[in-house]
Amino acid sequence: xxRRLALLKTNRQLTISxxxxxxxxxxxxxxxxxxxxxxxxxxxxxxLTAPNSLNKFGTDKLGRDLLSRIIFGTRASLGxxxxxxxIIFILGTFLGILAGFxxxxxxxxxxxxxxxxxxxxxxxxxxxxxxxxxxxLVNAVIAITAVSWTKYARLSRSLVLRIxxxxxxxxxxxxxxxxxxxxxxxxxxxxxxPMLITAMTDMGTLMLEIAALSxxxxxxxxxxxxxxxxLNEGRTYLxxxxxxxxxxxLAMVIVVVTFNLLGDSVSDLLDTxx
Amino acid sequence: MSIQRxxxxxxxxxxxxxxxxxxxxxxxxxxxxxxxEIMLTECGNIxxxxxxxxxxxxxxxxxxxxxxxGSWLKxxxxxxxxxxxxxxxxxxxxxxxxxxxTVALAVSSLLLMIAVSFPLGVLSAxxxxxxxxxxxxxxxxxxxxxxxxxxxxxxxRIFGVNLGWVSVSGGTADGRSLILPAVTxxxxxxxxxxRQVRITVLEELNKDYVTxxxxxxxxxxxxxxxxxxxxxxxxxxxxxxxxxxxLLGGTAVVEIIxxxxxxxxxxxxxxxxRDFPLIQGYVLMISLLYMTINCFVDLSYPLIDPRLKEHxx
Numbered sequence: 363x364x365r366r367l368a369l370l371k372t373n374r375q376l377t378i379s380x381x382x383x384x385x386x387x388x389x390x391x392x393x394x395x396x397x398x399x400x401x402x403x404x405x406x407x408x409x410l411t412a413p414n415s416l417n418k419f420g421t422d423k424l425g426r427d428l429l430s431r432i433i434f435g436t437r438a439s440l441g442x443x444x445x446x447x448x449i450i451f452i453l454g455t456f457l458g459i460l461a462g463f464x465x466x467x468x469x470x471x472x473x474x475x476x477x478x479x480x481x482x483x484x485x486x487x488x489x490x491x492x493x494x495x496x497x498x499l500v501n502a503v504i505a506i507t508a509v510s511w512t513k514y515a516r517l518s519r520s521l522v523l524r525i526x527x528x529x530x531x532x533x534x535x536x537x538x539x540x541x542x543x544x545x546x547x548x549x550x551x552x553x554x555x556p557m558l559i560t561a562m563t564d565m566g567t568l569m570l571e572i573a574a575l576s577x578x579x580x581x582x583x584x585x586x587x588x589x590x591x592x593l594n595e596g597r598t599y600l601x602x603x604x605x606x607x608x609x610x611x612l613a614m615v616i617v618v619v620t621f622n623l624l625g626d627s628v629s630d631l632l633d634t635x636x
Numbered sequence: 637m638s639i640q641r642x643x644x645x646x647x648x649x650x651x652x653x654x655x656x657x658x659x660x661x662x663x664x665x666x667x668x669x670x671x672x673e674i675m676l677t678e679c680g681n682i683x684x685x686x687x688x689x690x691x692x693x694x695x696x697x698x699x700x701x702x703x704x705x706g707s708w709l710k711x712x713x714x715x716x717x718x719x720x721x722x723x724x725x726x727x728x729x730x731x732x733x734x735x736x737x738t739v740a741l742a743v744s745s746l747l748l749m750i751a752v753s754f755p756l757g758v759l760s761a762x763x764x765x766x767x768x769x770x771x772x773x774x775x776x777x778x779x780x781x782x783x784x785x786x787x788x789x790x791x792x793r794i795f796g797v798n799l800g801w802v803s804v805s806g807g808t809a810d811g812r813s814l815i816l817p818a819v820t821x822x823x824x825x826x827x828x829x830x831r832q833v834r835i836t837v838l839e840e841l842n843k844d845y846v847t848x849x850x851x852x853x854x855x856x857x858x859x860x861x862x863x864x865x866x867x868x869x870x871x872x873x874x875x876x877x878x879x880x881x882x883l884l885g886g887t888a889v890v891e892i893i894x895x896x897x898x899x900x901x902x903x904x905x906x907x908x909x910r911d912f913p914l915i916q917g918y919v920l921m922i923s924l925l926y927m928t929i930n931c932f933v934d935l936s937y938p939l940i941d942p943r944l945k946e947h948x949x
Contacts, residue, residue, distance in 0.1 A: 477652070478655045485886060486888070486918075486919065487919070489888060489903060489907065490660055490663070490903075490907075491663060491905070493907030493915065494664055494907070495663070495905075496668060542802075566780070570783050573785075574889050575781075577889060577892075578888065578904055590659075590783075590785075590901050593785060596789075597893070598791065600793055600797060601797050601804065604793055606802075607786070607790075608790075611782075611786035611789070614783055614786065615782050615783075615786070619781040622777065622780065622781050626777075634842070
């Protein structure tokens with residue numbers, strides 16, 4: 363009874379976070395239909411208007427509607443995060459499989475590189491990379507990828523090492539299965555679930571990291587509606603227009619909470635299943 | 637740690653520093669933009685081609701990549717990291733002057749974090765699945781989901797604008813203006829660390845020796861203080877050392893918000909001005925700092941757990 367109750371509870375958390383995620387996705391997809399105004403059209407007559415019935419969240423210094431910008435910002439923030447997590451996931455897993463499967467010098471090169479990256483504060487290197495390559499969202503993604511793949515490489519490598527010892531793997535080896543087939547049909551399906559869960563639990567953190575880079579001016583560039591950048595723009599008007607920093611931040615918190623809830627409940631589910 | 641392991645560790649640090657410096661140097665070398673032009677344009681006038689050529693020669697930019705890297709490396713070893721383009725002072729001097737505020741900020745927020753998250757994490761583990769546990773977990777969950785720069789802006793709005801307790805413009809590194817940045821950093825980190833303390837203590841509480849101690853009738857708080865806490869200290873100190881790294885990176889964001897005159901603030905300005913010598917110096921300085929701290933963490937293991945000392949001999 364108690365176990366069933368616990369499972370129900372994790373499922374409830376899972377349901378809530380999934381519903382929230384779907385809503386957020388819908389907002390991102392239907393931004394054009396949902397936003398009351400064009401996020402980029404400036405109207406200097408309405409510069410820094412406080413929230414009212416027309417502009418629900420107020421306007422920024424160029425008179426652009428904040429609500430519309432936040433709605434469109436969902437696209438930028440969500441899009442860049444999902445793409446980034448995807449790249450990190452694929453790159454890290456791929457390198458980890460290579461290291462674990464081949465061993466020897468391949469393993470050495472990849473893992474020493476990972477050691478180097480891990481013995482270094484991530485955001486500092488990301489700032490340096492993004493700063494040197496030039497500030498834009500693509501370079502911010504590259505910068506964070508460069509410091510984040512190591513975690514996935516380490517994890518997938520350790521999983522591969524365990525699979526290497528398994529009987530089915532040895533059987534496949536003695537029957538002369540090709541390396542490529544071993545990796546794609548024997549290793550990948552087995553390490554995929556734990557890797558995917560790691561990626562899901564990391565979504566929130568990585569979203570905050572990319573927003574932090576945008577906030578510092580090394581990510582999305584004006585006039586793009588991106589939450590980190592919007593907070594940076596709103597910073598100047600801390601005294602006169604506090605809504606400029608409240609609402610984009612709130613939007614970010616909601617999305618990150620959703621991701622973290624989802625990640626927590628998915629990894630809980632896996633724990634209880636094991 | 638034995639002398640052999642220490643020296644091994646130091647060699648490892650040097651290799652990593654070498655790799656990191658090479659990587660940043662390569663990045664800078666490959667990046668678009670001519671440092672000579674940037675440096676001269678900083679002065680406000682458009683440089684003539686002759687002036688540019690002269691500046692390139694002075695900076696050694698006409699040399700091949702490896703010669704440039706070699707001469708920079710030679711300079712670093714002798715304590716000369718070149719001149720900052722934008723501040724017009726030696727990089728080393730600039731780094732040192734910004735180091736103290738950043739270390740002050742990092743250490744005070746770290747202390748604050750320990751003071752908050754250690755008791756909370758232990759309480760959460762002890763009252764596992766009780767109301768207090770849910771409350772603490774709820775707080776730490778929200779804490780890890782809120783961006784530190786948003787917390788910073790909100791605190792600045794409340795205490796700077798609404799209450800007028802601190803100056804909004806910042807720029808000074810005194811004790812009064814240290815409070816808000818330290819609190820901001822501590823909030824984000826405490827949330828993460830509380831979770832880790834909770835998990836570590838919880839794992840330890842489930843071990844057989846704890847059950848054994850309970851069966852022998854040893855009071856619960858004595859088990860906690862005498863048996864569990866000394867055992868969780870080691871993993872927690874390790875995590876603490878690692879979190880110092882994210883702290884050093886995280887300070888950049890908070891330093892910008894509060895205009896705290898530290899390394900992170902300086903680095904962001906240096907990047908905006910494409911002040912390459914300063915960026916290279918910053919990356920090297922931070923990585924050295926981070927690895928030194930983690931080396932000290934490793935060295936402290938035998939002090940925390942005397943068994944590690946005995947094993948060696």
